[in-house]
Amino acid sequence: MSEHAEAYLDARQQAARQGQWRRLPLIHRQWLRWAIALGVVVYLILALASVEVNWARVAEGTSRGLRFIGAFAQPDFMSRSGDIVDGLIESLTMTLTSTVIGVMLAIPVGLGAARNIAPLPVYVVCRSIIAVSRTFQEIIIAILFVVMFGFGPLAGMLTLAFATIGFMAKLLAEDIEDLDWRQVEAVRATGASWWQTMNHAIQPQVMPRLIGLSMYRLDINFRESSVIGIVGAGGIGATLNTSLSRYEYDTSAAILLIIIAIVLLCEYSSSHVRRWTQ
Amino acid sequence: MPVSTSPHGIPVWRLRTTRAQWLQFGAWLLGISLFLLCWKVISDNTMWVFVEDAGRQGSDLLSRMMPPKWEYASILWKPMWDTLNIATLGTALGIVMAFPVAFLAARNTTPHPLVRSLALMVIVSSRSINSLIWAMLLVTILGPGVLAGIIAIALRSIGFVGKLLYEAIEEIHPTPVEAISATGASRLQIMNYGVLPQVMPAFAGISVYRWDINIRESTVLGLVGAGGIGLQLNASINTLAWNQVSVIFVMIFATVLVSEWISARVRHAII
Numbered sequence: 001m002s003e004h005a006e007a008y009l010d011a012r013q014q015a016a017r018q019g020q021w022r023r024l025p026l027i028h029r030q031w032l033r034w035a036i037a038l039g040v041v042v043y044l045i046l047a048l049a050s051v052e053v054n055w056a057r058v059a060e061g062t063s064r065g066l067r068f069i070g071a072f073a074q075p076d077f078m079s080r081s082g083d084i085v086d087g088l089i090e091s092l093t094m095t096l097t098s099t100v101i102g103v104m105l106a107i108p109v110g111l112g113a114a115r116n117i118a119p120l121p122v123y124v125v126c127r128s129i130i131a132v133s134r135t136f137q138e139i140i141i142a143i144l145f146v147v148m149f150g151f152g153p154l155a156g157m158l159t160l161a162f163a164t165i166g167f168m169a170k171l172l173a174e175d176i177e178d179l180d181w182r183q184v185e186a187v188r189a190t191g192a193s194w195w196q197t198m199n200h201a202i203q204p205q206v207m208p209r210l211i212g213l214s215m216y217r218l219d220i221n222f223r224e225s226s227v228i229g230i231v232g233a234g235g236i237g238a239t240l241n242t243s244l245s246r247y248e249y250d251t252s253a254a255i256l257l258i259i260i261a262i263v264l265l266c267e268y269s270s271s272h273v274r275r276w277t278q
Numbered sequence: 279m280p281v282s283t284s285p286h287g288i289p290v291w292r293l294r295t296t297r298a299q300w301l302q303f304g305a306w307l308l309g310i311s312l313f314l315l316c317w318k319v320i321s322d323n324t325m326w327v328f329v330e331d332a333g334r335q336g337s338d339l340l341s342r343m344m345p346p347k348w349e350y351a352s353i354l355w356k357p358m359w360d361t362l363n364i365a366t367l368g369t370a371l372g373i374v375m376a377f378p379v380a381f382l383a384a385r386n387t388t389p390h391p392l393v394r395s396l397a398l399m400v401i402v403s404s405r406s407i408n409s410l411i412w413a414m415l416l417v418t419i420l421g422p423g424v425l426a427g428i429i430a431i432a433l434r435s436i437g438f439v440g441k442l443l444y445e446a447i448e449e450i451h452p453t454p455v456e457a458i459s460a461t462g463a464s465r466l467q468i469m470n471y472g473v474l475p476q477v478m479p480a481f482a483g484i485s486v487y488r489w490d491i492n493i494r495e496s497t498v499l500g501l502v503g504a505g506g507i508g509l510q511l512n513a514s515i516n517t518l519a520w521n522q523v524s525v526i527f528v529m530i531f532a533t534v535l536v537s538e539w540i541s542a543r544v545r546h547a548i549i
Binding site for chain 1: 312313316317319320321323324325327328329332335336339359360363366367402403405406407408410411414415418419420421423424425428471475494495497498501502511515527530531534535
């Protein structure tokens, strides 16, 4: 293999001396490059052939699309302000409570899913919790929880908390798996119990990242809380969905602008918090 | 140094100063009261009668799901193919659009600060709006179907790919760029030979990662009418055919696991 690579490099240098230089390809093996290119072309043909587009309907919708874009120029915050404020308060409360509850539940799951501190049976159980929580979109979980707990923000909060567990626990477990093991050994050598090891060797090492991730998750949960209302789990999503299906585009534009503004605010403040913790 | 003295005048080490202690106490108090306030709002808006029989509802749901109706899987292949197409074509369209936006948004390649803030605004608004909302908008505009799903996924991907890519561009080594520009290369040549080779692995990795996320997201786009397996899911839920729903869940779970595995392998090979 290395001889082959050397020969290849020599050939490249020879060619370069004669004034024929080409940059290194991203994928080294030539047959693989061609196979990938061919596969992409075949896939594109198959895929594009199976996409059915009703062009008449698209043409019909264009004027509506233009009206929607026009609505962004003059969003209407006022005429449905009551509904918007109610939806926003619900979304924000759901976001905060679900993040707090989710992070609190994610910490034990994350500890259990770190291979270096958990025994195998606990590891398997915690990893499967993470896999289930990460695979299904929030909205699918929301459908099930709405059936179980009825309409309203409680179902939404539980959904977001459940999704938070998978996200936080996975990242926390990865963080614990590659922490500095010497500190753990040092604390253990003093005869510390399991709790003391967690508290004095592991927690200080993962805490800054944990805080940063929680802030990030707060931001994600707000964004998600704006969609799970579509299936009846409360929040601003329900308001948005209603305004869209009533073709009140100026109200929908207002809601979307509010969502963007809040996400921007979250992102700005979370980057501040992260800088402060690190 | 946070030190207090014992009654005998001997200094005692403490973790925090008195001021820091009070500040921390105040922060916890504020946080917990905020949490309780939020909890009260939620609790007021909840019908607790429905919550009380959640356990019964849950076990009822499970018993309806439990023998999954496996023969239903035979008509799911076409919707699954549509879902994969939505994710893949959407990702492709998204990265094509994200690529120039990222170059305009990176501090070291942007032609003008004003263009940069415009590109950043595109990235932020694409990132803040969930693909389901994009799909909802596009279904009202373009009509239900796979096309709305593809464009929704693409619009959502611009922000994600654009943000990660422009961060990668800002972190490149300046030396190759300087070397190329010292040869008298034009602006485009500098991009092509100095910047692009450095960000290409990151770009490929980000794209595959986004594809993996998009597979997940495209499974639910059908709930608002944008094609794929979500349409079947919606139909099954509306007709309360929970034994079909469980088949769909199993299929989604398998697809997501496979796509995650592929994406992890590809990213491992690239980086």
